[in-house]
Amino acid sequence: MSLWTFFKLLAGLTVLTVMAFTGMLAYHITVKPLGGVFEKLVPNPAEIAGKQADAEFVKMLDTASLPEIDPGEKAFQKAHELLALGKINEAREKLTAIVNVFPSSPAAPVARRIVGEMGLDEILSASHEEGKKCHVVKRGDSYLGIAAQYHTTLDLMMHLNGMMELKNIIPGQELIVLPLDFRLLIEPQRKALSVWNGPRFIREYPIIHLNVSGSLAVGKTKIKSKSAELEGRQVPPQSKDYRGAQKVIQLEKPSLQIRGAEVTDENTRGGVVLLPQDMEEVSLLTRVGNEVEIR
16 A cells, blocks of 8 residues: 555544544534533533532522521411310410410410410319319308318309309308419519419410509519409408409509509509409409419
């Protein structure tokens, strides 16, 4: 073979190689990535775009302000599900946890109201036996003596036993009694008064007026006295007019009263003022000597 012929063959092979490489490169770009040397020469546009998108997504996650999940709200949703399923006790535990553990949660006010309604229904129901006792009347017993024996009040005894007024006491008669060992918590900043049984939350009431001179000193005190007023006269618990009378609770120190009034009555006398119906419940749940904390 002559040298000229060899050069012609070599040139032809070179042209074929360049054409083949160019075709494969075009296929790599327009149809399907081939990898290898073609990937190094021309990176896959889709992969580049994907990497850029991933990088932008990671950057977005780093800089984004994700919404915080309130644990109180989450617990409330669970409690709502339990209530819908009829699991009252489990739902109550969840709601009580919100009140005690997450008091500043947006769900806390509603949780307090639901727990309060549950607790009050049980306390004031004679059919609910927890915490209550049955006293069988003996000769020589009196209503006042029984109330003193069990640390309760005539008012609550009459309520639990369905009595509108006191009748003659009869030996052998059974009376439902409930020791009143609850404590009150007054929170001027929140404008709330709540009832507690030890560490257990019972019920909360809004303070509609707080008529005091200066700020209330933080500390503990006790209920000094309880009374009921109707048309300027004192009404005893055994009177048939007692239910319609305005209840007043007097604290020891500071000398502060808790009483009821309507929302529109801003000229009521000084003290912690609740709605009349709320004051009726607070009076029913308390006795002289109960602890009161101002926080």
